[in-house]
Amino acid sequence: MKPGKQHFLKCTVAALLAILISPDFARAQSVQRIAAIVNDELITAYDLESRMKLVILSTRLPNTVEVRRRISSQVLRTLIDERLQMQEAKRRNISVSKRDLRRAKVTIEKQNKLPEDGLERMLRQNDVPLSAMEEQLSAGIAWSKLVGRRLRPRITIGEDEIDEALQRISSRQGQTEYRLAEILLAVDGPEEEDNVRRTAERIRNQVQNGANFAEIAESTESPFAPFFVSTPRVFSPFVFP
Known part of the structure; x- marks a missing residue:
């Protein structure tokens, strides 16, 4: 081999080794690790890390x-469920527009008393990729569109039912309302009781300090977590102390 070619190959090998051992390359490889495969679609370690950041921010859990x-396995299951939902929606020609996303963001901003575009600024300040929230x-x-499309034709509400509901709402004006919800913590054996009790105490403290109950439910090991929804409001006569 000619000296010129040998020198070129040495330089090339040296450059490749420098790339392979560089922190940026190692970080990129870590980011592209496969966390799950859902019908030929990949969920990467980056997807999982991004969603965990979002969950930690929204629940005010310690980072x-x-x-x-503790939350990684549940967050991954949620990502898998969401990917399956998106695949089914796509199969039925259901899409989500930019307007849909914008409307959802505005709703979140109003609920959290944030200024216009304050949600995106908050995500950037906490190093949470915007894509993580938009995918969720x-x-x-x-x-919701898919469920609505399938259930709406089967639902019939009569005028008398509407009148009854309006009358019920009117009669309860001024009463205290409560919104009830639950987080299920399974105890698979006596040896787990202490750990589960500590987890329950930690969750109670987080909720008392202002953490979002629904987001905490999604981050626990509850089998119902991916399907957590706010319960209907209950009026004071039906709430036990």
Whole structure:
């Protein structure tokens, strides 16, 4: 081999080695690791990491290694469910428009008393990719459209039912309302009771400190977490102390 070619190959090998051992390359490889495959669609480690950041921010959980370890499996299951929902919506020609997403963001901003575009600024400030939130919103919107399309033709509400509901609402004006919900913590054996009790205490403290109950439910190991919904409001006579 000619000296010129040998020198070129040495330089090329040296450059490749420099790339392979660089922090940026290692980080890129970590980001592209496959966390799950859902009908030929990949969920990467980056997708999982991004969603965990979003969950931690929205629930006000401490951003620690232990918290990430605890919520990672549930967050991954949620991502898988959402990917399946999006695939089914696509199969039925249901799409989510930019207008749908914008409307959902505005709703979140109003609920959290944020200024216009304050949600995106908050995500950037906390190093949460905007795509993580948009993917979550898209899955929820698409699934709602799909469920609505399939159930709406089967639902018939009579005028008498509407009148009764309006009368019931009117008669309860001024009464205290409560919104009830639950988080299920399974105890698979006596040896787990102490750990589950500590988890329950931690969740109670987080809720008392203002954490979002629904988001905490989604981050627990509850089998019902992916399907958590707010319960109907209950008026004071029906609430036990």
